[in-house]
Amino acid sequence: MKAAMLYGVKDLRVEDVEEPKVEAGEILVKIKAATTCGTDLKIFQRGYVEKVIKLPTIFGHEWGGEVVEVGEGLEWPKKGIRVRAGNSAPCLHCTMCQSGKYNLCENMIWLWGAYAEFIKVPARMVLVNMQEIPQHVSCEEAAITEPLACVLHGAEEARVKLGDTVAIIGAGPIGLLHLLTLKKMGVEKAIMIDLVKERLNFAAKLGADETIDPGKADVVNIVRQMTRGYGADIVIEAIGSPATWEQSLRLVRKGGTVLEFGGCPPGTEIKINAEMLHYGELTVLGTFHTTPLHFRKALNLIASRTIDVRPLITKKMRLKDIKDAFEVLATSKSEIKIAINP
Ligand SMILES: [Zn+2]
Ligand SMILES: [Zn+2]
DSSP states (O other): OEEEEEEETTEEEEEEOOOOOOOTTOEEEEEEEEEOOHHHHHHHHHOOOTTTOOSSEEOOOOEEEEEEEEOTTOOSSOTTOEEEEOSEEOOSOSHHHHTTOGGGOTTOEEOOOOSBSEEEEOHHHHHHSEEEOOTTSOHHHHHTHHHHHHHHHHHHHTTOOTTOEEEEEOOSHHHHHHHHHHHHTTOSEEEEEOSOHHHHHHHHHTTOSEEEOTTTSOHHHHHHHHTTTSOEEEEEEOSOOHHHHHHHHHHEEEEEEEEEOSOOOTTOOOOOOHHHHHHTTOEEEEOOSOOHHHHHHHHHHHHTTSSOOGGGEEEEEEGGGHHHHHHHHHHOSSOOEEEEEO
16 A cells, blocks of 8 residues: 655655554554644654654554454444544553543553555554544544644643633644634633734634734733733643743733643753742643543534534645645645645
8 A cells, every 4th residue: 555654854755565454453444534733744844752653654643534444353343434543542551541641641552654545543542542433524624633632632621711811822733723622612812823924814714813923023012912911811832832832921811821732842941930930820731632532522523513623624635745745834824734635
């Protein structure tokens, strides 16, 4: 089968590889669509931690497709139905899982291989993190279950409340998913911050109440002006750079919450003003990845169109052109997510 193999930074090749062999408890899925992700672009451009991705590997982790082979011992799924699965499956019995922190599982299985003709879903993932895609939902849409699940987990941990004012730094795919989610959660005002004008315009179309270009204005002052001098109730960093992690701490009001959502490169350290943290009673939290519960919720919200992710797919490309797709993502100002069809 054809698959896009990642060998290293910026080294992605479409090759003929052996089709995976299905064993007991596993299934084989013919991929109908995969979607590109900010994490994929990050890995393509700068690499990633080996715990999550070991190279070389077939790349990509957001997908939907049709079950074409079912391993021994499985009553579900049936051949022919459409499913999405992964990209992770916690073990359910380590200390983290047993305390309900499934996203921090110490024996997590990660599934890569969306940019290919077929993908094999491991037995544990079939059991704990795979869902049937409802008939009216496209595989492209269903593929976005993964990033939305991460966003739902973050929004829950940040305890977003009805009537909050939220500032989101970064209007890429993840920032925009935060925007769509928080608007549905009833925030009063969503302020989007990004250096790219096209992205801010797109965010405004998706419901952002205010947009700020930090290249043109003093973000801290403007956010204060927009919030009666206080700062936002909740600030979400959705970029993953130390400068914006620190900036997010200056945009929040006293007693507010900062969610550092975008992952920085390993070894990154940031400065926090101790006075602000203590006397201002800030809550600063990070969230990583997500849980099977949130995957299920995310697919349901996509299916009901409570969170309509369709506008985020701004382009479609073929698997053979995957390298070009990443060039487009790295340079384009207007493409958000690209659907890759085999
Ligand atoms: Zn993703
Ligand atoms: Zn575990």
